[in-house]
Amino acid sequence: MAAVELRKLCFRYAGSEKPALTDIDLTIEEGESILITGPSGCGKSTLVRVLMGLIPHSYPGELKGEAYVFGMDVKNTPVSRIATRCGIVFQNPDNQLFTFSVEDDVAFGPENLALPPDEIGRRVDEALRLVGIEHLRHSSPNNLSGGEQQKAAIASILSMKPSLLIFDEPTSMLDPSSSASLIQRIFELKRSLDETGGKTTVIIVEHRIDLLLKHLSRIVVVSEGRVILDGDPLRVLEDSFRKKIPINIPPLLQIYFRVKDKCGLKNPPATVKELVSMLGGPTSNG
Template structure:
C-alpha cells in the first residue's frame, strides 16, 4: 500500500464470536484498504464474509451482539464507538437480497427514506435523489412502484439508495447472487463505473470469480474465519492448492491456460477474461512469445 495514503478501512486483529458460539466467525483479521480501491472479497460459505461486512458498517456490535476483540476504523471512525447513523454517511451497504432492505412503495420514496432519517433538507434531498438515480442509470424508474421491478432493477435501486447518502465507501455482500448472468454483469459494470468515475471505494463480496477476477486489482480470500490470501487475482488463481481448498470456480479461460502452463506450452500471465485469452492464444498460434 502506498504509505502516502491513510487507509479508509482499517481492521486490526479483529476477532468476533456470535452469542453462544465457541467458534469465531472472524479470527485475527487484519485488513487495510486505501481510498478509491476496488477490492474483491471471496471465500466459501461460512468463511466470515458477511460477518466482516457487518463489522465494517457497525451493525456489529451496535445491533448484533457477541464477543469481540480488536478494532475496525472507517475513515478514522472507530465503528464500535460511532453510532450507525453517523457511519451511514461514510459507508453504504448493499446486501444480496434487495427485498430485505427495500422498505418503500416507489423508487423515489426508497431513496428518500434514508435521507429523511438523516434529516437532510428537502431541496438537498431532491438533488441527491436525482444525482444517485443518474449515477446508477435508473432515472427512468424514479416514479415506478418497487413491486413492478425486476431483481436486477431492485438491486440497482438498493445501490442508488446507498449512494444517495453520499458514502465514501460502498460494501456489497453478494449483490448478484439472485441475478442471471446479464443482470450480474450489469451490476458489476455499474460498480466499476462508480469506482472509476466517482472515486468511490468499493468492497465487493462475491463468489462468482469470473465476475470478480477481471475487474478487481486486489482479491482477498477468507477461509475458516481467516484471511488466507490477499493479492492480485492472477496470483491468487495461480495457487492451485489454495483454489481447490477454497472451492473457487476459476474462470474457464484461466483454467485452460493453467493446463497449458502445466504442460509447458504457455509461460505468460494467466488470462482472467475471454478477450485476454483470445489474445494469448493468437500469440501462441503465431509462435510469438507472450
C-alpha cells in the same frame, strides 16, 4: 487515512462456540476495488457487518481486536454515523426497500441526515441518474424486477454519498446477463464518482470472479474465519489454484495456470481463441 483498518479482529456470535472471524488483519486504502471471496460460511458477511458497525451494535457476540472505518472505531461509533460514509447493498434488495415509491426509498437516507429539501431533491435526482432508473422514480419497489430492485437499492445507498460502497453477493438473485451488467454498472459508477473528485472504495463479496477480475485492485480470500490470501488478483487466484482452495477460479485461467510454465506463457489469455493462438494452434477460422 485508510478506508478500513482491522487489527487482530475476532468475532464470535452469541450462542455460538466457534468464532466466525479470527485474527483478521486487513488494511484497505481509499480508492481500492477489493473482492472478498471464500467458501460458503467462511465469514464474508460477518466481516462486512463489522465494517458497517452492525457488528457489534446489532448482532450480539464477543468482538476482540480493533476495527476502524475512515478512522472511526466501530465499537463506539453509532451505526447511523458510519452509514454517512459507508453504504451496503445486500444480496436481497427486498430487505432494503420499504416505502411505496423508489423516490421515497432513495430520499430516506438523506432525510434522516436532516438535509435541506432542495439538497435531498438534488441527491435523489443524481442517485437515480447514476444507476439509470430515473423512469422508475414513482414506481412501487414491489412492482420492479429483481435487477431493477437491485438498482433502486444501490440508488438508496448512493444518495448518502458514501465513500465506501460494500456489496454482499449483489448478483445472487440475478440471471447471468443481468449479473454481468450489474457488475459493469458498479464499476462505471465508481469511475464516474471518482471523476467528480471522489475516491470511492469498493468492497464486493461475490462468487462470479470472471465478471469482476478486470476491475479489481486486490483479492482477499477468507477461509474458516481467517484471511488466508491477500494481494494482486492474478497472483491470489494462482495461489488458490495451486493450493486447491475452493473458490470460483474462471476455467480459462485454470488452464492458463496449469500450462503457463510448461508452454512459456507470460500473460493470461482473455478468450479461448487467444489461448489456442498462444499455444501455437490455428487462428484463422472463427
